[in-house]
Amino acid sequence: MQTITMKFGGTSVGSPEAISNVVNIVGEAVAQGNRVIVVVSAMSGVTDQLIGSVREAAAGNRWGYLSCSQKLRDRHHEVVNLLTVPGKNRGDVLNDIEILLSQHTELCNAINILGEATPRISDSIVAFGERLSSRIVAAVMRHARINARAFDAGQFLVTDDRFGSATPNWEETERRIQNALVPLLDQGIVPVLTGFIGATPDGQITTLGRGGSDYSGAIFAAYSNSDELIIWTDVDGVMTTDPRIDRRARVLPNISYTEVGELAFYGAKVLHPKTVQPILNKGIPMRVRNTFNPKHPGTLISEVAEPTHTVIKAVTAVRNVSLVTVQGKGMIGVPGIAGRTFLATARAGANILMISQASSEQNFCFVVMNERVEQAKASIEEELAKEIARQDVDGIDVMQKVSVVTVVGAGMRGTPGVAGRVFTTLGNNDVNVIAIAQGASECSISFVVDETNIERTVLSLHDLALEAVPVH
Ligand code: ASP
Ligand code: MG
Secondary structure, eight states, X not given: OOEEEEEEOTGGGSSHHHHHHHHHHHHHHHHTTOEEEEEEXXXXXXXXXXXXXXXXXXXXXXXXXXXXXXXXXXXXXXHHHHHSOTTHHHHHHHHHHHHHHHHHHHHHHHHHHHTSOOHHHHHHHHTHHHHHHHHHHHHHHHHTTOOEEEEOGGGTOBBOSOTTSOOBOHHHHHHHIIIIIHXXXXXXXXXXXXXXXXXXXXOOEEEOOTTTHHHHHHHHHHHTTXXXXXXEESSSSOBSSOTTTOTTOOBOSEEEHHHHHHHHHTTOTTSOTTTHHHHHTTTOOEEEEETTOTTSOOEEEESOOXXXXXXXXXXXXXXXXXXXXXXXXXXXXXXXXXXXXXXXXHXXXXXXXXXXXXXXXXXXXXXXXXXXXXXXXXXHHHHTHHHHHTTSSOEEEEEEEEEEEEEEOGGGTTOTTHHHHHHHHHHHTTOOEEEXXXXXXXXXXXXXXXXXXXXXXXHHHHHHHHTTSOOO
């Protein structure tokens, strides 16, 4: 008997058809004698709608949030009406939906009166998506004779009070999962938990950040000591590159935790970047699989990095980024300038994607998302005002319209010539490389190219990745 945690994403619970697939998948696993923990996202698009309703409420648009509530009611009712029969089970879940939606309206009314939304009240509102979906999925499962019960994850997943991107309290979360969730499995119950949300110790609802349900899935898998975590989504697995850039993209049969972590960090929308963190130490294998094609084995993510002869397994690209360069002769041998620059960048709310410094120490550069670059520049200029006045630092340059391309493959460690091969390929394709960085994990190489070169760059490097992947 195995314990399997299954997380279903927004499209996997986004329609009556999708939910029927979910019920079949879980039903089959239960019939085979497994203990199953289910973690669900909100129905696709619902989190965005809820965020919209917070905005409408703050702007005083009562009609806007009321109509959001009505749309949510219709969409969730449709599932219940199509997939269950009249009776107590249906009545109970329709009642639950009503209670949640009336709370939604009340909270929006409060924002409307105050004219602004605090992060705390926003979190309570966006959490309704998962609270609704978990209840309807559990009800449809019960209709299919699965002993399912919906739970708000905040009962188990305890976090700090950084609303909007809360951090789990590991000890308390582990304790509650062991003491309160695992016994449910022992009783033959299939818990259907809300992804994405947690709660502070005193019960205030928090969220883990957009796309956080994957992370929730990993947390529940880790602390229930699951034998496997399956992330059910709407693609067959982790791909060699974004199929929108190259249609030849293929599903990788396997990839390591470290490799998939790099991919997620560099924008491949497969997994929330923090997902591997909780399961890494426990070595719990994770699979990415397709709810709409459950026969496909998907991608196995584990400790093992299977070597491939081309070394490079996948290529990703991040658009809409800017390269910030700090330069000046007075920086040579002066400690602290880089540190202060990065702190100033962090204060501006800008996340750094890659960093590069040549050993001449006369400049260093790093990449941030476009939307934060102006704030970052201003914040650095303020921090280094003295150095700039003394001309130790010449100034802060920003180069826009660039992209970061990353090639990933754990075999780079200890395989000489991979970087050579990458840059020769780029040279042969007339791509000018603006900056380069390789992490100490030696599992990826990232570089900055002009935005206009992005297709050419990805296609030519993807050729190297494709050579190593079998065609399904
Ligand atoms: N529903 C949340 C979001 O859209 C969390 C998730 O789906 O992972 O961001
Ligand atoms: Mg997601």
